Amino acid sequence: MSNRYNDKSWQDKMRIQIDLNYMFEKYIGSKHGIKEKEVNELKDNVKKADQNIKKQYKAGKLGFIDLLVGQKDITQDIMSFAEKNKGKFDNFVILGIGGSALGSIALQTALKDPYHNLKSSAYPRIFVADNVDPVRFKSLLNTLDLKKTVFNVISKSGSTAETMSLFMIAKKTVSEAVGEDKISEHFIATTSKNSGYLRTIAKRENFKMFYIPDNVGGRFSVLTPVGLLYAAFVGIDIKELLAGATYMKEICSNSNLWENPAYLQGALQYLAYKKGKQISVMMPYSDQLKDIADWYRQLWAESLGKEKDREGKLTNVGPTPIKALGATDQHSQAQLYMEGPYDKVITFIEVKDLSVDLKIPEIYQDIEGVSYLGNKSLKRLIDTEKKATELALLKRQRINNTIIVPKINEFTVGQLFYLLELETALVGELFNINAFNQPGVELGKNYTYGVFGREGYQDMKKEFDLRPEKKDKYII
Amino acid sequence: MSNRYNDKSWQDKMRIQIDLNYMFEKYIGSKHGIKEKEVNELKDNVKKADQNIKKQYKAGKLGFIDLLVGQKDITQDIMSFAEKNKGKFDNFVILGIGGSALGSIALQTALKDPYHNLKSSAYPRIFVADNVDPVRFKSLLNTLDLKKTVFNVISKSGSTAETMSLFMIAKKTVSEAVGEDKISEHFIATTSKNSGYLRTIAKRENFKMFYIPDNVGGRFSVLTPVGLLYAAFVGIDIKELLAGATYMKEICSNSNLWENPAYLQGALQYLAYKKGKQISVMMPYSDQLKDIADWYRQLWAESLGKEKDREGKLTNVGPTPIKALGATDQHSQAQLYMEGPYDKVITFIEVKDLSVDLKIPEIYQDIEGVSYLGNKSLKRLIDTEKKATELALLKRQRINNTIIVPKINEFTVGQLFYLLELETALVGELFNINAFNQPGVELGKNYTYGVFGREGYQDMKKEFDLRPEKKDKYII
Numbered sequence: 001m002s003n004r005y006n007d008k009s010w011q012d013k014m015r016i017q018i019d020l021n022y023m024f025e026k027y028i029g030s031k032h033g034i035k036e037k038e039v040n041e042l043k044d045n046v047k048k049a050d051q052n053i054k055k056q057y058k059a060g061k062l063g064f065i066d067l068l069v070g071q072k073d074i075t076q077d078i079m080s081f082a083e084k085n086k087g088k089f090d091n092f093v094i095l096g097i098g099g100s101a102l103g104s105i106a107l108q109t110a111l112k113d114p115y116h117n118l119k120s121s122a123y124p125r126i127f128v129a130d131n132v133d134p135v136r137f138k139s140l141l142n143t144l145d146l147k148k149t150v151f152n153v154i155s156k157s158g159s160t161a162e163t164m165s166l167f168m169i170a171k172k173t174v175s176e177a178v179g180e181d182k183i184s185e186h187f188i189a190t191t192s193k194n195s196g197y198l199r200t201i202a203k204r205e206n207f208k209m210f211y212i213p214d215n216v217g218g219r220f221s222v223l224t225p226v227g228l229l230y231a232a233f234v235g236i237d238i239k240e241l242l243a244g245a246t247y248m249k250e251i252c253s254n255s256n257l258w259e260n261p262a263y264l265q266g267a268l269q270y271l272a273y274k275k276g277k278q279i280s281v282m283m284p285y286s287d288q289l290k291d292i293a294d295w296y297r298q299l300w301a302e303s304l305g306k307e308k309d310r311e312g313k314l315t316n317v318g319p320t321p322i323k324a325l326g327a328t329d330q331h332s333q334a335q336l337y338m339e340g341p342y343d344k345v346i347t348f349i350e351v352k353d354l355s356v357d358l359k360i361p362e363i364y365q366d367i368e369g370v371s372y373l374g375n376k377s378l379k380r381l382i383d384t385e386k387k388a389t390e391l392a393l394l395k396r397q398r399i400n401n402t403i404i405v406p407k408i409n410e411f412t413v414g415q416l417f418y419l420l421e422l423e424t425a426l427v428g429e430l431f432n433i434n435a436f437n438q439p440g441v442e443l444g445k446n447y448t449y450g451v452f453g454r455e456g457y458q459d460m461k462k463e464f465d466l467r468p469e470k471k472d473k474y475i476i
Numbered sequence: 477m478s479n480r481y482n483d484k485s486w487q488d489k490m491r492i493q494i495d496l497n498y499m500f501e502k503y504i505g506s507k508h509g510i511k512e513k514e515v516n517e518l519k520d521n522v523k524k525a526d527q528n529i530k531k532q533y534k535a536g537k538l539g540f541i542d543l544l545v546g547q548k549d550i551t552q553d554i555m556s557f558a559e560k561n562k563g564k565f566d567n568f569v570i571l572g573i574g575g576s577a578l579g580s581i582a583l584q585t586a587l588k589d590p591y592h593n594l595k596s597s598a599y600p601r602i603f604v605a606d607n608v609d610p611v612r613f614k615s616l617l618n619t620l621d622l623k624k625t626v627f628n629v630i631s632k633s634g635s636t637a638e639t640m641s642l643f644m645i646a647k648k649t650v651s652e653a654v655g656e657d658k659i660s661e662h663f664i665a666t667t668s669k670n671s672g673y674l675r676t677i678a679k680r681e682n683f684k685m686f687y688i689p690d691n692v693g694g695r696f697s698v699l700t701p702v703g704l705l706y707a708a709f710v711g712i713d714i715k716e717l718l719a720g721a722t723y724m725k726e727i728c729s730n731s732n733l734w735e736n737p738a739y740l741q742g743a744l745q746y747l748a749y750k751k752g753k754q755i756s757v758m759m760p761y762s763d764q765l766k767d768i769a770d771w772y773r774q775l776w777a778e779s780l781g782k783e784k785d786r787e788g789k790l791t792n793v794g795p796t797p798i799k800a801l802g803a804t805d806q807h808s809q810a811q812l813y814m815e816g817p818y819d820k821v822i823t824f825i826e827v828k829d830l831s832v833d834l835k836i837p838e839i840y841q842d843i844e845g846v847s848y849l850g851n852k853s854l855k856r857l858i859d860t861e862k863k864a865t866e867l868a869l870l871k872r873q874r875i876n877n878t879i880i881v882p883k884i885n886e887f888t889v890g891q892l893f894y895l896l897e898l899e900t901a902l903v904g905e906l907f908n909i910n911a912f913n914q915p916g917v918e919l920g921k922n923y924t925y926g927v928f929g930r931e932g933y934q935d936m937k938k939e940f941d942l943r944p945e946k947k948d949k950y951i952i
Contacts, residue, residue, distance in 0.1 A: 021946040098807025114612045115619040117594065131804045132861070133763040134834040134854040136590045143591040159845040162803055165836045165857055168849060172837040197845035218807075261952045278817060279755070279796055287609040298808035305812025318816030320755055322798060327638055328607045330917060331574025331694075332774035336781025338916035340794030341754060358610040360641045361648040369635040369673035372930035373644060378610040381641055381928075385608070388923035391943050395919065404951075440814035441806060443871065447864035452857075454848035467867050470497040475880075476737045 005243040005411050016248065016415045018261045019402040022394050023268045023345070032342055032397045034271050039257070042267050042430070046257050049429030053422075061436070063215035064421050067223060067245050074210070075238055078225060081208065082232035089150045092124040092233050093140070095166045096154035096226075098302075099218025100190075101130035102295040103227040103417075109291040110413050111236050123234045124150075132162045137169070146177035146186070154190040154226055156212045158198030161448060167198075184208075190225050217436050219299045220421055223414070237410045244414025252422050262419050265347075265401065266426035272345040272399060273319050280319045281337070284349035285326035285386040288408050292349070293323035296420055303424045303435040310432050317431050327385040334389060338396055346393060346400040350386055353407045354379055481719040481887050492724065492891045494737045495878040498870050499744045499821070508818055508873045510747050515733070518743050518906070522733050525905030529898075537912070539691035540897050543699060543721050550686070551714055554701060557684065558708035565626045568600040568709050569616070571642045572630035572702075574778075575694025576666075577606035578771040579703040579893075585767040586889050587712050599710045600626075608638045613645070622653040622662070630666040630702055632688045634674030637924060643674075660684075666701050693912050695775045696897055699890070713886045720890025728898050738895050741823075741877065742902035748821040748875060749795050756795045757813070760825035761802035761862040764884050768825070769799035772896055779900045779911040786908050793907050803861040810865060814872055822869060822876040826862055829883045830855055 004010045025033030056062050094104055108116075108126050117125040127144075129137055151170055155163045167187075175183050189202035193211035202209050210225035221227065223245055228238045252262040269280060280300065282293040305318030324333050326348065337344060360381075362374035373381075386402075393400050403419075405412050428435025450460030480486045501509030532538050570580055584592075584602050593601040603620075605613055627646055631639045643663075651659050665678035669687035678685050686701035697703070699721055704714045728738040745756060756776060758769040781794030800809050802824065813820060836857075838850035849857075862878075869876050879895075881888050904911025926936030 017951055019946065019951045021950040024950065026947075027944055097804060101804075102808065114615050118619050131763055131801065132854045132858045134832055134858075135830055136763040137854065138832050138834055139590050143594050157845075160807075161849065161857065161861075162807075164846045165849050165852075165854060168836050168839055168846070169834050169854070172839065197840075197843050200843055201840060201846075258949070259952060264952055278819065287607055287612040301809050301812040301816075305814075305816035307815035316815065316817050318812050320796075320798070320812065320816070320819070322796070325607065328573060328577075330920060331636075331638075332578065333777050334920065335914045335916040336777040336794050336796060338781075338919070339783035339792065340777075340781035340796070341792050343754065343796070354611055356610055356614050358614050358645050360644050363644055363648065364673075364677060367673050367676055368931060369633075370640045370644065370677075372925070372928050373637065373641050376641075376928060378608045378613065378641060378645070381637065381924075382608045382610075384924050384927045385637075385920070388920045388927070388940070391923055391940060392920040394943070438811045440811040443814070444806060444810065444861070444864045444868040447867055448857075448860050449848070451860045451864070452848050452852060455844055464864070464867060467870070468497075468503055470495065471502075473734070474497040474500065475493055475495045476735060476740060 003240065005240045011247055011411070014244075014406050014409070014411050014415075015251070016261075016406070016412055016419065017404045018265050019404055020264065020268060022390065022400050023272070027394060028397050028399050032275070032399055034268055034275070034399070038271055039264075039267055042271065043257055045430055046263055046267055046426070047255075049426055050255060050263070052429050053425050061215055062425065063213040064217075064220035064223070065249070066213070067242055067249060067418070071224075071242070074225060075228065075242065078210065078229050078232045078238065082229070085150070085233070087122070089124045090148035091127060091144050091150070092230065093127045093129060093144070093149060093151045093170075094154060094230060095129050095151055095163050095170065097130045097160060097162045098298060099221050100154035100160075100163065100226055101128050102219075102291070102298050103222025104128060104230040106222070106291040106295040107227055107231050107236060107413065108234070110288045110408055111231075111410060112234060114287060126230075126234055129166050132165055137166060141170070141173050146174050149174070150186055150188065152188045152190055152229060153198060155198050156192045156196065156218065158191055158196035158201065161445070161452075164197070188229070190229060219302055222295070222417055240410035241414040244411035245418040247411070248415040248418040249422075252419065262422040263426050266423040266430070268401070269319065269345060269423075270427050270430045277343055277345045277399065278319055279322060279344040281322045281324050281344055281346045282349070283324040283326050283329065283346055285382050286349065286351045286354075286408065287325070289349050289351070289405070290323065290325045292413070292416060293325070297321040297323050299420060299424050302438050303428055304431060304433070305440070306431070306433040307440065308433075310434060315431070315433065317433060326389065327382055330385065330389060337398065338392060342398070344398065346398065348386060348390060348400060348402040349405060350383070350402050351405045351408055355407075479716065481716045487723055487887070490720075490882050490885070490887050490891075491727070492737075492882070492888055492895065493880045494741050495880055496740060496744060498866065498876045499748070503870060504873050504875055508751070508875055510744055510751070510875070514747055515740075515743055518747065519733055521906055522739055522743055522902070523731070525902050526731060526739070528905050529901050537691055538901065539689040540696035540699070541725070542689070543718055543725060543894070547700075547718070550701060551704065551718065554686065554705050554708045554714065558705070561626070561709070563598070565600045566624035567603060567620045567626070568706065569603045569605060569620070569625060569627045569646075570630060570706060571605050571627055571639050571646065573606045573636060573638045574774060575697050576630035576636075576639065576702055577604050578695075578767070578774050579698025580604060580706040582698070582767040582771040583703055583707050583712060583889065584710070586764045586884055587707075587886060588710060590763060602706075602710055605642050608641055613642060617646070617649050622650050625650070626662055626664065628664045628666055628705060629674060631674050632668045632672065632694065634667055634672035634677065637921070637928075640673070664705070666705060695778055698771070698893055716886035717890040720887035721894040723887070724891040724894040725898075728895065738898040739902050742899040742906070744877070745795065745821060745899075746903050746906045753819055753821045753875065754795055755798060755820040757798045757800050757820055757822045758825070759800040759802050759805065759822055761858050762825065762827045762830075762884065763801070765825050765827070765881070766799065766801045768889070768892060769801070773797040773799050775896060775900050778914050779904055780907060780909070781916070782907070782909040783916065784909075786910060791907070791909065793909060802865065803858055806861065806865060813874065814868060818874070820874065822874065824862060824866060824876060824878040825881060826859070826878050827881045827884055831883075
C-alpha cells in the first residue's frame with residue numbers, strides 16, 4: 001500500500017478548497033452580495049437537509065454516497081478485466097447518453113492527453129457515441145477497425161432508445177466484421193444486476209457484464225462501473241479516484257455549515273438563486289476541466305429543475321447551469337457576464353500547479369504590443385487572466401467564487417465529483433424537491449415510443465397525431 | 477458557371493425557413509405565448525431599426541453585410557493560395573480566440589467528416605488552438621510534424637494576448653524544427669490591412685497575409701478571410717458559402733416584418749425577453765450543427781449583453797445564449813427546460829435530409845423494450861425525438877421555434893451565418909444598444925496588461941494590487 005493517496009500529508013496537499021469571498025456583501029456590496037446573516041439564518045434548513053440526506057442514505061436510496069463500501073469486489077473485477085484485455089483493443093467505444101456518457105468524457109478530458117487519439121499509446125483510443133446522429137455514428141464505424149474495437153453499452157434499464165439503437169446497429173456491423181460467434185468478445189454491458197432489457201440481451205449473448213447499483217441514478221454514476229470501467233481500460237487509477245472521493249466525503253461529513261465546502265457552496269448558490277441569480281456558470285481556467293463543467297451541467301439541471309416540490313406544490317424551480325471555459329470564453333461570454341443582467345453566479349475553477357508549462361520566448365522586443373509577453377509563461381498568463389476577470393467582476397458587483405484544485409490528478413478529480421454531487425443533494429433539499437428523479441422527460445420519451453409503435457404507447461401516438469396544426473404564415 | 481448554387485430552383489429547394497408557430501399565444505396560451513398584436517406593435521420599431529442598420533451600413537460600418545461585394549479579389553486570392561498549397565501540409569492550425577476561432581470550428585463541424593483528423597484525406601488535419609492552456613498547446617505541438625504544418629495566426633489588432641503568446645511559442649518551436657530561414661512557409665497572418673502588431677510582424681517575417689476588413693468585428697467575421705481561408709484549405713466550397721449568404725441577404729431585404737425571417741425571429745426573441753424569457757437556447761438536432769450553436773453563443777452574448785443603451789442610460793440588458801444538442805441533451809437539460817422556470821425560449825435546428833442514414837436491424841424481436849426499434853432508421857429516430865420534445869414543450873406552455881435546414885452544405889451554412897448575424901443586428905437595435913462593441917471586457921484585459929508590465933498600464937497594476945484582501949474563513 002505505497003500509493004501516494006494513502007499518505008495523509010500528500011492528501012492534504014491535494015485538498016480541494018473553495019474560495020467564497022466574492023460571494024459576500026463585504027466585497028460585492030449590499031445590493032448583490034450575500035450577507036453572513038443570511039447564511040446563518042439558513043443553518044436550521046441545512047441541518048434539516050443534512051438529516052434528510054442521511055435518512056435517505058440509511059434507507060438505501062443514495063448509493064452515490066457509498067463509494068468504496070461494497071464496491072471493493074467490483075473495483076477488483078474491473079481492474080482484472082481491464083488488465084486481461086490490455087493491448088487487445090485499439091479502440092474503446094462507449095455507447096451511452098447523458099449520465100452514461102458525461103462522466104467518462106469528463107474523466108478522459110481531465111486525465112488523458114488532449115490528443116490521445118492521435119498518438120501512439122499503450123492504451124486504446126477512446127470514443128463516446130452519445131447521440132443518434134447517423135452521420136457521426138456511420139463515420140465512427142467506418143473509422144474503426146472493428147476487429148480491434150470493444151464497445152461498452154451502458155444503460156441501466158436497457159430501454160434507452162438512443163443507446164439501444166446504436167448498440168443494435170453496432171452489433172450487426174461488428175458481427176459482419178468478426179463473425180457472429182466472436183461477438184461476445186467485442187461487447188461489454190453495463191446495466192442493472194436485477195432487471196432490464198440490456199441485462200436480458202447480455203446474458204443471451206454472453207457479454208461480460210458490469211452492474212450499476214440500483215440506488216445510483218445516471219447522473220451520479222461516474223464512480224460506479226459506468227465511469228470506472230472506462231477509466232481502468234485507459235490507464236486511469238480508479239483506486240485513487242475513489243480515494244479522492246472518500247477523502248472529500250470525510251471533509252463533507254462536517255456538520256458545521258461554515259466548515260463543510262459542499263454545504264457552504266450549496267447554501268450560497270441557493271441564496272444567490274433566491275436573490276435572482278438564476279443562472280449558474282461554471283468556468284474552469286483549464287481545458288482539462290472543461291468537461292467536468294459539462295458533467296456538472298447535467299447534474300445541476302436534471303437534479304434541480306423541478307415543477308413541483310415534495311408536497312406536490314407547483315414551484316417551477318431550477319437554476320440554469322452553463323459551462324464556460326477560461327480564458328477562451330473571455331472572448332465570447334465575458335462581455336455579457338460583465339454588463340448584462342445581474343442574473344448570474346460564476347464559479348471559476350483554478351488549478352494551482354500544472355504538470356507542464358510553456359515559456360513565451362523573448363522575441364519582438366521592439367514591438368510594444370507584444371514585447372511585454374516575452375519571458376512570461378502560459379500558465380502565468382492563464383492564471384493572471386483568471387484573477388483579472390474575477391476582479392473585474394467584483395468591481396461590477398457580480399458575485400463569483402473559485403474552486404481551487406491543487407493539481408489535476410485522479411485524487412482531485414474524485415474529490416470534485418463527490419463535492420459537486422453532495423452539493424447538488426443539499427441544494428435539492430433546500431429547494432424541498434426530489435433531486436433524484438426526472439419526471440419531466442417522460443412525456444417526450446413516450447411520444448417517441450408512441451410514434452415508433454412500441455407496445456402500450458398507442459395513446460401517446462394518438463396524442464402526438466392530434467398535435468395542433470401549424471400555420472403556414474408562421475413558417476417563413 | 478455550372479455550379480449548383482447558381483441554379484435558382486436548387487437554391488429555393490435549399491432555402492432555410494423558420495417555423496415560429498409555437499412562439500404564439502394561439503398555441504402556447506396567453507400567459508407565455510406572444511400575441512400577433514405585440515408583433516404588429518413592434519412594426520414601427522423594426523422599421524426604425526431597419527433604417528438604422530441601413531444607415532450604419534451606408535456609413536461603411538457594418539461590413540458583414542457586404543459579403544461578395546469587394547471581396548471577389550480576396551476569394552480568388554484565397555482559392556489560389558489554397559490550391560497552390562494543396563498536398564503540402566499535413567496539418568492546418570488556427571491560432572485564434574473568440575471570433576477568430578468559433579466560425580472556423582463551426583465550419584469544420586458542419587462540413588467536414590466528424591472523424592476527419594483520424595482518416596486519410598487529400599486535405600490536412602485541422603486544429604484550432606483557442607486557449608492558453610499550456611497542457612493542451614504543448615501536447616498539440618508534440619503531436620504535429622511541424623515540418624508538415626502551417627499556422628494561420630488570426631488577430632485584427634495583433635494585441636490579443638492569448639493568440640500572440642501562442643504564436644510566439646509556435647514561431648520559436650517551428651523555427652527550431654525547420655530552421656529560421658524557412659519560417660515564412662509555415663505561417664500565415666490574418667489581420668488588419670492598415671495597422672496592428674501582427675501586421676508589423678508579418679511584414680518583417682515575410683508571412684503571407686490576408687486581411688480582415690476594418691469594418692467587420694470578430695464575431696461577424698466568419699465569411700471574411702478569417703473563416704474562408706481555413707475553409708478553402710480543407711476543401712470547403714467558399715463560393716457556395718458566400719452564395720448562400722447572399723441568397724439569405726436577398727430574402728432578408730424584405731421590409732415586411734412578417735416576411736423577413738431574420739427580423740421576425742429577432743422580434744420574437746426580443747418580445748420573449750421582454751416577457752421574462754431571458755435565456756435563449758439553441759438546440760440543433762444534428763451533431764454537425766452543434767458548433768453553429770457555439771458560434772451563435774458568442775454572437776448573441778457579446779453583441780447583446782450591454783450595460784448602457786445608446787443614450788448612455790444604464791440598462792444591463794442581454795439574453796443569455798445557451799448551446800445544447802439534440803437528442804443528447806434530452807438526457808441532460810430537457811428536464812430543466814420542461815419543468816424549471818419559464819425563463820427560456822428554445823430554438824431548435826432541424827435538418828430535413830441527411831447525406832447518410834443507418835438502419836436499426838430487426839433483431840431481438842422477442843424483447844419488448846427494444847423490438848419496436850427494429851427496421852427503423854436513426855434519422856427517423858432523431859427526427860421523431862425532436863418533434864416529441866417540441867410537442868412536450870408546447871404541452872407545458874414553453875415557447876419554442878425551429879430553424880429548418882433542407883440539407884447541410886455550404887449553401888445552407890452560408891445562409892445560417894447571415895440570417896443569425898442580421899438578426900443579431902436587429903435585436904441590438906430593438907434594445908437600443910450598440911451591438912458591435914464589447915467595452916465590458918476591457919477592464920479584465922487591462923488588469924492582465926498591468927500585471928504583465930505592459931507599458932502604459934501601470935495604474936491597472938496598482939489597482940490590481942490593491943484588490944480587497946480575502947478572508948481565510950471564506951476559503952474552505
